[in-house]
Amino acid sequence: MLETVTATRFAVPLREGGSLPGLVEADDLGMYVVKFRGAGQGVKVLIAEVLVGELARVLGVPVPRLVVVDLPRDIARYEADEEVQDLLTASVGTNLGLDYLPGSFGYDGSRPATAEQAAPIVWLDAFTANIDRTWANPNLLVWGGRPWVIDHGAAVYFHHGWGRRAPDAQRFADQPFDRSDHVLGDLVDDLGGTHERLAALLDDATLEQVVSLVPDEWLETSEHLPSPAATRAAYLEHLIARRDRPAAWLTGGDR
Ligand SMILES: Nc1ncnc2c1ncn2[C@@H]1O[C@H](COP(=O)(O)OP(=O)(O)OP(=O)(O)O)[C@@H](O)[C@H]1O
Ligand SMILES: [Mg+2]
Structure with a gap:
């Protein structure tokens, strides 16, 4: 199983990403780049991320640690940006998180x-x-x-x-x-x-x-x-x- 963390704060959207991933803080105090289940192609994209990311790890290719990020409903409720709020509302539950690589x-x-x-x-x-x-x-x-x-x-x-x-x-x-x-x-x-x-x-x-x-x-x-x-x-x-x-x-x- 991938480790599961719970999102505590939506920090900022990563606007360059086509699927609007976001930087999220979690209850382990880690910062994660989250790929949301409510975005674009839905949950299959998250599956592809897990399969290829974890294959990379087996092959010794550097890849950020992957976790499941549980998104509580109230984080969506208090988001001011409407586009982000819609995305978060559609993504309540389990999403994919990647360890944020600071300074990359x-x-x-x-x-x-x-x-x-x-x-x-x-x-x-x-x-x-x-x-x-x-x-x-x-x-x-x-x-x-x-x-x-x-x-x-x-x-x-x-x-x-x-x-x-x-x-x-x-x-x-x-x-x-x-x-x-x-x-x-x-x-x-x-x-x-x-x-x-x-x-x-x-x-x-x-x-x-x-x-x-x-x-x-x-x-x-x-x-x-x-x-x-x-x-x-x-x-x-x-x-x-x-x-x-x-x-x-x-x-x-x-x-
Ligand atoms: N683990 C990470 N640490 C730091 N920055 C990251 C990390 N993952 C993603 N980013 C930043 O967020 C951007 C978007 O991420 P990603 O390419 O995974 O999203 P996407 O929505 O699928 O993007 P696109 O469709 O534009 O290719 C990256 O180009 C990178 O700048
Ligand atoms: Mg990309």
Whole structure:
């Protein structure tokens, strides 16, 4: 389970974020960047954040600690900004929090990543089909001289189709990934060696452990996925299938 904290104060919206994440203080006195369940694409985006963030952690890619942030109703009630108040009201209950990295700055190439730092990040994005790490939107923070990955809501997009059709893990496994626009794409060559090393870290039990971190109540059911357990199993099946069939996604955009 991810640790749960309770929000005690909404500090400030992070306006540059498309989904209006906010900086929130919690009952452990920590400051968290919160991705709200009431924003945009809803709770599936939070699931993608948990899956990719925790995969990053297993792979040794720096990523802020993730927590579940429980948002009490009265925090929404006393918010003056109407847009923020609507978002908070729609988000009462469990949300996703990332440890705030004080003094970090957005990756701009002034502190370029090394090839050793870049390869696992590019591999992770190819594996999870995360197209959201380009120069236009790097979604990397530089902190302590190293790049940290954030913002994974666009990855594992296959779940957005689950209301309409049956899950199809092989289809996801065979989706190519074009890394020519990736912000770190120029720093990596062939990913074959990286794949050998990193896929071995993601054995079935480890993937199951990562998938188990998604809170039950975020797992939406559908005609084809009648229970949270079935939905959880579908995530695991997709990750296993893609890990085991890298032919389509490993080579796209090779230099
Ligand atoms: N853990 C963190 N510590 C410090 N700042 C953060 C952290 N997470 C996010 N931020 C800041 O908040 C901004 C928005 O975060 P994020 O990219 O996750 O949100 P988003 O709404 O999905 O963004 P967008 O759609 O614009 O890419 C980041 O660009 C960064 O400046
Ligand atoms: Mg972003």
